[in-house]
Amino acid sequence: MAEEDREVGGTRSARRAPAQQRSRERLERILTAATELIAAKGSDQLKMSEVAERAGISIGSLYQYFPDKSAIIRTLAERYNAENRRCIQEALAGVQDLEGLTAAYLGLIDLYYEIMLAEPAMRDIWSGMQADKHLVLLELAESRAAGAMLAEAMQRVHPHADPEKIATSAFLIWHLGEAAMRLAISHDREQGRALVEAHKRMTLREILEP
Amino acid sequence: MAEEDREVGGTRSARRAPAQQRSRERLERILTAATELIAAKGSDQLKMSEVAERAGISIGSLYQYFPDKSAIIRTLAERYNAENRRCIQEALAGVQDLEGLTAAYLGLIDLYYEIMLAEPAMRDIWSGMQADKHLVLLELAESRAAGAMLAEAMQRVHPHADPEKIATSAFLIWHLGEAAMRLAISHDREQGRALVEAHKRMTLREILEP
DNA sequence: CTCAAATATGAGACTCCCTCACATTACTGC
C-alpha cells in the first residue's frame, strides 16, 4: 500500500487507509449522507445512526471510517477549506499594485459570501463551529493561512511597511471577514449585502493604508 | 404575586416565578454553582447532575428552576449582557464630538477585553456561543442593541451622514469587535493586545469617517 | 391545627455515542 496510516478528519483515523475499492466508495457515501443530513437538520442534530442508515451501512462500519462524530464534520470542513485555500491563493498570486489588490480582495469577499449562501451544509458547520474545539483550531489555522497569503500580497504592494504589523492586520482582516460573512448569511439578502459592502469598505481602507 | 409567569433564560420558565424566600436563594445557588463549574471545566462539560450536587439540591429540583441546561447558560449570559449594556450606555451617553467618541469607543474596547480576560465563565460561554442557537440569537440582539447605541453617538458626531449607513456600520463594527475580542482572548497577552490595537485602529477610521 | 399550594426528591425512562465479539467478503498463493 502506497500510503501509511492516513490522516482523516484532522486526527489519526480509526483505521488504516481504505485498501479496497468498496471502502473508498463507502467513505464517499458516508460524507454525502452527512452533508445531506446537515443541510436538512443542522450539524447539531446529526445522528450517527442516521448517517449510517442513509449511507446504507451499519453503525459499526461507520466507526471504521471515522473515530467519532466530529471527525466527519471535520473532514467535510477540511475538504471545503482546501478548496477555499486554492481560490485565495489563485486570486492573490498575481497581485502587484493597489488596483490589483483591491480587485482581488473585493472579489474574494464576494466569492466567499456567494459560496456560503449556496452551500447549506458548509454554512451550518461554519456557523456552529464554536461548538467543537478541534474545529475552532482547524478554522483558526485556516484563518492564519489565508491571513498569511493576504499579508504577502499586501507586503508586495506596500514594500516599506512593517512586516509584523502587516501580518497582524492581514490575519485580523481575514478573521473579521469570516465573522462578517457569518453575520451576513444570518440576514436576508438585502441586509446581508449591505453588511458585506460595509465590511468591504471598512477593511479596504486598512488594506490600502495599513 | 406581582409578577406573572416570568421569563428566565430567554424562554418561558419551567414554573412560575419563585414565591418563597427559599426558592430565590436556591436560584442563586444554582447560578453560582454553574458559574464555578463552567469556569473550571467549560460550558460544554457542564453536567446537570454536578450543578445540582454543587448547589446542594436534587436533580428534580434543578429542573423546577430551569427547563433545560441551556437555560442556565442563557440566564448567566443575560445577566452579563445587562451589565455590559449599562456600561456601553454610560460610556456613550455624553459623546458630543470626535474626541469624545474616540475616547469612549477605545475605552469600551479595552474594558471589554479586560472583563473577558477576568471572567473565565463568561469567556467560555461567549466563545462557545455558536453551539446554542438560542444563545446566538440572544447575542445577536445584544449586538444590535449595542450597535444602536454606537450609531446614535456616531450620528450625533456626524449629523449629516446617512442614518441607515451609520446604523449598518455601527452594527457591523460592534459585531466585529466581539469577534476580534474572541480572537484576542484565544491568544497570549502580547498577541492579544496587538490584535486589539489593530482592531481599534481599523474600526476607529470607520467611526471617525463613516 | 388543618389543609392546600408550593416545593423537593431521586429512581428510572429515554436518547444518543461508541465498542466489541463475531460474521462476512475480498484477495493471495497454490
Place this chain on the structure above:
DNA sequence: GCAGTAATGTGAGGGAGTCTCATATTTGAG
C-alpha cells in the same frame, strides 16, 4: 477452484447524560 488470511462489516448492548414523574415534604393562610 480452494484453503487461508487480511480486510471489512454487523448490530446488540454498555455507558453517559438529560430530563420526567409519581410521591414526599415544607410552607403559609385561615
